[in-house]
Amino acid sequence: MKLTDISNDINEWFNGSGPLADIVVSSRIRLARNLAGYKFLSRCSNKDKTEILEKLRDVMMSLNLGDKVFYISVDKEPILNKHFLVERHLISRHLAFGKGPRGVVIAEREFFTAMINEEDHLRIQVFKAGCQLSPCAEQINRIDDMIEEKLRFAFSPRYGYLTACPTNLGTGIRVSVMLHLPALKMTGQIEKFFNAAKDMSLAVRGLFGEGTEAASDLYQLSNQVTLGVSESAIISQFENAIIPEIIEYENAARSQLLSNQAELLDDKISRAIALLQNAHLISSQEALFLLSHLRLGINMHKYMGASTPAIEKLRSLCGAGTDADKTSRLSIATINRLFMLTLPAHLQLNYGKPLDPTHRDALRAEIIRSALNQDAQSKT
Amino acid sequence: MRCQICNKNDATIHLTEITEGIRTEMHICEHCAAEQDITVKSHIPINELLSNLLAVQPTDEEISGLSEQKLACPICGFTLDQFRKEGVLGCPRDYDVFEKSLQPLIEKAHDGNTTHCGKVPLKTPGDTKKQMELLNLRQQLEAAVRSEDYERAVEIRDRIKQNEQ
Numbered sequence: 001m002k003l004t005d006i007s008n009d010i011n012e013w014f015n016g017s018g019p020l021a022d023i024v025v026s027s028r029i030r031l032a033r034n035l036a037g038y039k040f041l042s043r044c045s046n047k048d049k050t051e052i053l054e055k056l057r058d059v060m061m062s063l064n065l066g067d068k069v070f071y072i073s074v075d076k077e078p079i080l081n082k083h084f085l086v087e088r089h090l091i092s093r094h095l096a097f098g099k100g101p102r103g104v105v106i107a108e109r110e111f112f113t114a115m116i117n118e119e120d121h122l123r124i125q126v127f128k129a130g131c132q133l134s135p136c137a138e139q140i141n142r143i144d145d146m147i148e149e150k151l152r153f154a155f156s157p158r159y160g161y162l163t164a165c166p167t168n169l170g171t172g173i174r175v176s177v178m179l180h181l182p183a184l185k186m187t188g189q190i191e192k193f194f195n196a197a198k199d200m201s202l203a204v205r206g207l208f209g210e211g212t213e214a215a216s217d218l219y220q221l222s223n224q225v226t227l228g229v230s231e232s233a234i235i236s237q238f239e240n241a242i243i244p245e246i247i248e249y250e251n252a253a254r255s256q257l258l259s260n261q262a263e264l265l266d267d268k269i270s271r272a273i274a275l276l277q278n279a280h281l282i283s284s285q286e287a288l289f290l291l292s293h294l295r296l297g298i299n300m301h302k303y304m305g306a307s308t309p310a311i312e313k314l315r316s317l318c319g320a321g322t323d324a325d326k327t328s329r330l331s332i333a334t335i336n337r338l339f340m341l342t343l344p345a346h347l348q349l350n351y352g353k354p355l356d357p358t359h360r361d362a363l364r365a366e367i368i369r370s371a372l373n374q375d376a377q378s379k380t
Numbered sequence: 381m382r383c384q385i386c387n388k389n390d391a392t393i394h395l396t397e398i399t400e401g402i403r404t405e406m407h408i409c410e411h412c413a414a415e416q417d418i419t420v421k422s423h424i425p426i427n428e429l430l431s432n433l434l435a436v437q438p439t440d441e442e443i444s445g446l447s448e449q450k451l452a453c454p455i456c457g458f459t460l461d462q463f464r465k466e467g468v469l470g471c472p473r474d475y476d477v478f479e480k481s482l483q484p485l486i487e488k489a490h491d492g493n494t495t496h497c498g499k500v501p502l503k504t505p506g507d508t509k510k511q512m513e514l515l516n517l518r519q520q521l522e523a524a525v526r527s528e529d530y531e532r533a534v535e536i537r538d539r540i541k542q543n544e545q
Binding site: 034036038039040041042043119141144145148149152153154155156157158159160161162164165166167169170171173201224225226227228229230231232233 | 455456457458466467468469470471472475482485486489490491492493494495496497498499500501502503504508511512515519
């Protein structure tokens with residue numbers, strides 16, 4: 001399996017499907033584990049790290065996941081491939097740009113990855129489209145059980161699973177959802193979301209994790225407390241309290257846009273269409289920002305039945321047919337595909353060689369232009 | 381509160397300066413702060429946060445007379461000084477070796493929790509599981525007493541008694 005086998009399409013969990021997908025784009029659960037009998041990585045020699053890597057890689061490759069898996073020696077990969085894996089959310093920046101022997105095992109359908117020698121010896125994660133935390137939890141627990149049949153993890157009766165950083169101690173679980181909150185941003189209420197997250201001891205990060213700006217109105221929301229609260233209690237809090245509350249905020253903002261600020265909404269959507277259909281140079285940040293407005297328009301039609309001049313124009317671009325639901329879903333998948341495939345590393349990997357920023361901006365504009373104009377042409 | 385410089389925006393940055401014992405306060409907006417070349421760190425790196433937390437902890441001498449501060453882990457040779465710099469520990473044993481120094485930090489990071497609740501490895505021996513359950517119940521008992529929920533406290537106490545038999 002080569003990275004170019006997956007680089008020309010989006011992964012399954014980013015195709016706009018799944019429950020509540022108009023706001024909850026995807027769900028992810030990660031577990032942090034360390035092998036018993038070894039030091040944490042900051043005190044491991046390269047020889048120790050290699051031993052841990054080989055041991056964990058062999059176990060990960062032998063798991064019965066219902067999908068083929070492949071392994072990547074992250075430390076030996078070219079820099080472009082590392083950026084690609086980060087863009088696709090398959091590995092963290094820490095793993096991509098860390099030191100020493102390290103690697104990742106990836107399921108071909110990309111719903112599972114196991115990062116080896118990241119901050120902890122092992123960090124496994126499971127992804128699903130839309131709001132599917134419970135299914136993620138069941139799957140990752142099963143995988144963790146399979147691993148524990150073959151290995152012993154560092155565990156203390158008092159502190160639970162022992163991690164290199166005390167902030168991950170206990171369950172070692174990080175539950176995250178990727179949220180699309182364009183209406184809260186547009187109506188100047190995004191602070192409401194930040195404050196709610198803070199009150200519930202949750203962390204908010206941008207699209208590409210810790211320290212990145214919130215591009216594209218996509219935010220990752222995750223738990224911080226991992227000790228003294230069970231996995232099921234954390235997931236239940238997300239599913240029954242946190243997510244419904246945020247969905248309510250965003251939907252209220254969408255309704256507010258429609259009833260009181262339809263011109264603002266139409267202006268944003270129309271400008272996005274015009275720029276994306278006509279620009280010849282477009283930066284990644286600008287593309288993410290504008291595509292977010294198209295996604296908002298499509299989802300407002302699909303889930304709220306919204307119809308404004310700009311939304312209708314957008315629907316004509318998307319090829320609104322008799323099976324409206326199907327075409328709408330296809331359209332969100334198209335938007336998400338443009339989102340992902342025009343990210344810098346995706347663009348270059350698919351082009352076949354590194355490109356300077358100006359050439360990237362030109363290629364990105366060309367891909368988006370042709371996708372949006374092609375839809376219009378195929379309709380006529 | 382309005383910004384003291386432009387008098388237009390809300391003041392979101394609050395500076396306190398102490399020069400020769402005289403304390404002055406300034407409340408300004410982000411825009412004026414940028415113009416004055418005052419940089420505000422919005423993201424504090426985790427290791428900085430951890431080392432700041434550790435720095436304000438009472439020393440071990442204050443707690444128990446033992447000196448974890450000068451101790452090195454017999455397994456990995458790690459010291460608290462290194463933890464302050466790196467933000468990660470050296471080996472699982474460090475949680476025991478530096479228990480007293482780490483405790484306040486762990487409580488702070490986990491909303492006051494100090495005991496694991498949740499998944500236990502499949503191969504954990506039965507008596508360890510029992511020990512964990514007791515630890516958990518004691519934590520619940522403390523919480524019930526703190527919140528003055530005495531009915532629940534009695535219930536938990538009885539369960540502890542049952543478990544101990």
